[in-house]
Amino acid sequence: MATKYRAALMLGPGKQLEVTSIEAAQPGLGEVRIKNFAVALQPLDTKMLIAGYGTATQFKYPAVLGTSGAGTIDALGQDVTGLKVGDRVVFDTKAYVQVDQNRRMGTWQQLVICDAKTVAKIGDVAFEQAVLVDFxxxxxxxxxxxxxxxxxxxxxxxxxxxxxxxxxxxxxxxxxxxxxxxxxxxxxxxxxxxxxxxxxxxxxxxxxxxxxxxxxxxxxxxxxxxxxxxxxxxxxxxxxxxxxxxxxxxxxxxxxxxxxxxxxxxxxxxxxSQAAQKDEYSDWRDWWYQDYLPEVLAKGSLEPSKFTKVEGGLSALQQASQDVFDGKFRGKVVVDPQE
Ligand SMILES: NC(=O)c1ccc[n+]([C@@H]2O[C@H](COP(=O)([O-])OP(=O)(O)OC[C@H]3O[C@@H](n4cnc5c(N)ncnc54)[C@H](OP(=O)(O)O)[C@@H]3O)[C@@H](O)[C@H]2O)c1
The missing domain is CATH 3.40.50.720 (NAD(P)-binding Rossmann-like Domain)
Structure with missing residues (x-):
């Protein structure tokens, strides 16, 4: 039986998000599927939702916003090495640079497909801390x-x-x-x-x-x-x-x-923020996900931004986006899509 999960669908710039159940995509070659426990709202996401900024003009709607998340590996595609189901990770996807992949790779949903190369293991670091730092x-x-x-x-x-x-x-x-x-x-x-x-x-x-x-x-x-x-x-x-x-x-x-x-x-x-998604920067990408980011998170060597955890899961994203867009928060807003 196909797995169903919840996603916050963007129906178009300026339109309200619709949180609905959809069928889970399968990870392809070199991809993983991640159960997503934390997203941090970035100014870019909220400008896309509220004002139709940037890549939002190229989306095929309904679209799924967000390019970063933190969670556990839920399924592996073919030819993935170094990762296993259950690993705790922070990750970034191609949702904004390869718009035809947006529905699978947008992170404002419970299950996200991601290229295994843009995933970093986080050990026992809290999901919300990891997602706060990465982007x-x-x-x-x-x-x-x-x-x-x-x-x-x-x-x-x-x-x-x-x-x-x-x-x-x-x-x-x-x-x-x-x-x-x-x-x-x-x-x-x-x-x-x-x-x-x-x-x-x-x-x-x-x-x-x-x-x-x-x-x-x-x-x-x-x-x-x-x-x-x-x-x-x-x-x-x-x-x-x-x-x-x-x-x-x-x-x-x-x-x-x-x-x-x-x-x-x-x-x-x-x-x-999207440079690591482009093959021309593969050296940078590998250093980022395999060396630098895991080390920074494990050592806690940087002071993270302040954040507010907004309750309500995906259903809270619309109002939280408006508030971020309107400058009502100092620091980042974090939401757990599984709530
Ligand atoms: N090109 C990219 O790849 C990329 C990636 C990430 C973000 N961005 C863009 O970068 C900007 C910052 O992102 P962020 O995540 O750092 O935002 P943020 O954490 O929400 O930063 C907001 C803070 O920046 C300061 N600020 C706001 N307007 C300012 C101004 N005119 N001059 C100086 N400081 C100002 C304010 O702090 P104080 O009131 O304390 O000064 C404000 O609280 C956003 O526009 C975002 O879209 C671009």
């Missing part, structure tokens, strides 16, 4: 390491200052910690209320991004070897362009270019 940390490390060229942890001490703009969010907070652990001096912009935490995470200087002289303060504290805006907003991009323009250079941004760029300044924007 934003992966975004930060991909931006800094894969796209800006910062080294890996333990690859020899690096020097040079790093500027993280918008360090208050999850991506920014992990970027600060990674850059510090690689060996850099890290200057950040954040809200004044966040100064103590930013110092604890590794910032040497914290500048209020709303200060009228923020660019002058940052210029005095520079120069910077690596620059990253983890808020990605227009004001941050303008500021980084202004810092770089005299000599030229590049910076990474979590959101697309929203400013005119002088010819000597480059902005690096991509879906950093």
């Amino acid at each position: 934003p940390l992966q975004t930060a490390v991909a931006a800094l390491h894969v796209f800006l060229g910062m080294g890996k942890l333990n690859s020899g001490k690096e020097d040079g200052k790093v500027l993280i703009w918008g360090a208050g969010g999850a991506v920014g907070s992990y970027a600060v910690q990674y850059a510090k652990q690689v060996g850099h001096e890290v200057v950040v912009t954040a809200s004044p209320r966040d100064i103590d935490r930013q110092k604890r995470l590794g910032a040497s200087e914290v500048v209020d991004y709303k200060a009228t002289d923020v660019v002058e303060q940052l210029r005095t504290l520079g120069p910077y070897k690596y620059l990253f805006t983890a808020s990605g907003d227009q004001a941050s991009q303008k500021a980084l362009v202004s810092l770089l323009a005299p000599k030229g250079g590049k910076f990474a941004s979590v959101l697309p270019a929203a400013v005119e760029l002088p010819s000597n300044v480059e902005i690096i924007y991509t879906a950093f």
